[in-house]
Amino acid sequence: MTPTGDVTNGADAGPGTRPTVLILGGTAEARTLAAALEATGVAVLSSLAGRVARPRLPVGAVRIGGFGGPDALAQWLTEHGIERVVDATHPFAERISASAAQACGAAEVPLLRLERPGWTAGPEDRWHWVDDLPQADTALRELGARRVLLTSGRQGLAAFAGNAGAFFLIRCVDPPAPGDLPARHEVLLGRGPYTLDGELGLIDAHGIDTVVTKDSGGPLTEAKLHAARTRGLPVVIVRRPPRGDVLTVATVEEAAAWALSLR
Numbered sequence: 715m716t717p718t719g720d721v722t723n724g725a726d727a728g729p730g731t732r733p734t735v736l737i738l739g740g741t742a743e744a745r746t747l748a749a750a751l752e753a754t755g756v757a758v759l760s761s762l763a764g765r766v767a768r769p770r771l772p773v774g775a776v777r778i779g780g781f782g783g784p785d786a787l788a789q790w791l792t793e794h795g796i797e798r799v800v801d802a803t804h805p806f807a808e809r810i811s812a813s814a815a816q817a818c819g820a821a822e823v824p825l826l827r828l829e830r831p832g833w834t835a836g837p838e839d840r841w842h843w844v845d846d847l848p849q850a851d852t853a854l855r856e857l858g859a860r861r862v863l864l865t866s867g868r869q870g871l872a873a874f875a876g877n878a879g880a881f882f883l884i885r886c887v888d889p890p891a892p893g894d895l896p897a898r899h900e901v902l903l904g905r906g907p908y909t910l911d912g913e914l915g916l917i918d919a920h921g922i923d924t925v926v927t928k929d930s931g932g933p934l935t936e937a938k939l940h941a942a943r944t945r946g947l948p949v950v951i952v953r954r955p956p957r958g959d960v961l962t963v964a965t966v967e968e969a970a971a972w973a974l975s976l977r
């Protein structure tokens with residue numbers, strides 16, 4: 715794994731090349747934004763949490779690891795001469811977004827939130843919206859789910875640990891921590907993009923009758939929704955958590971324009 719906190723590739727953070735735009739990343743949009751800004755000559759520094767063993771790295775300078783909370787992040791922004799922050803973290807990464815809002819307020823650094831739109835059900839979809847993973851487990855029991863494709867990530871799986879009525883095919887990027895997993899499960903390591911044919915094959919091979927997902931949005935992982943529609947399967951989908959009042963855009967183009975307009 716890449717050393718925590720180090721600038722690991724691209725331009726270093728020395729005088730004259732000091733990054734001015736910090737991108738809080740971990741998403742495809744963050745990587746695309748880093749490339750777009752680099753191409754215009756803006757110095758960017760991308761930050762990753764360090765949760766994934768082999769992260770997809772953006773172009774340009776990268777640092778990895780938590781900052782130590784909002785106060786430490788505010789200090790870090792000042793020390794590193796950061797002039798703009800784009801919070802392009804995942805729609806379900808709540809803590810870092812709250813931390814960024816607080817830190818940018820304290821350090822008086824402009825903050826933009828880049829968040830891809832959520833998914834929208836079509837008329838033939840059988841989606842069941844829930845607020846969190848414990849509610850997702852309740853929905854599975856109510857639906858009588860027996861064989862579940864669980865794609866909500868490796869965190870929070872304890873919510874399903876008491877569900878003895880179903881087998882769970884748990885798909886995630888890195889293995890979940892042992893313990894607090896459903897009694898009957900199989901872990902399938904994988905990372906998008908996924909295809910409709912691939913998802914149909916997975917559903918058929920494992921006899922899946924229900925899909926669980928977060929409303930992550932975006933094209934890289936949405937094939938499971940098309941596959942569920944094709945097979946007429948219910949989808950239990952977790953709503954995004956509420957967000958604070960931060961200037962927000964939905965596209966990389968808008969975020970790049972914001973960063974460039976402030977040069």
Ligand code: NAP
Pocket residue numbers: 738739740741761762763765778779780781782783784787802803804806807808809810811813866867928
């Ligand atoms: P989280 O709960 O919001 O953040 C937990 C802590 O991790 C934060 O308080 C922060 O530590 C650190 N952190 C998170 N993102 C960071 C970043 N980009 N750079 C530096 N530190 C970061 O986040 P999470 O849900 O665990 O997600 C972690 C990362 O994975 C995020 O970058 C997110 O974009 C990505 N991701 C998350 C999901 C998901 O479903 N949650 C899915 C795909 C990708 P300090 O308080 O010490 O600063």
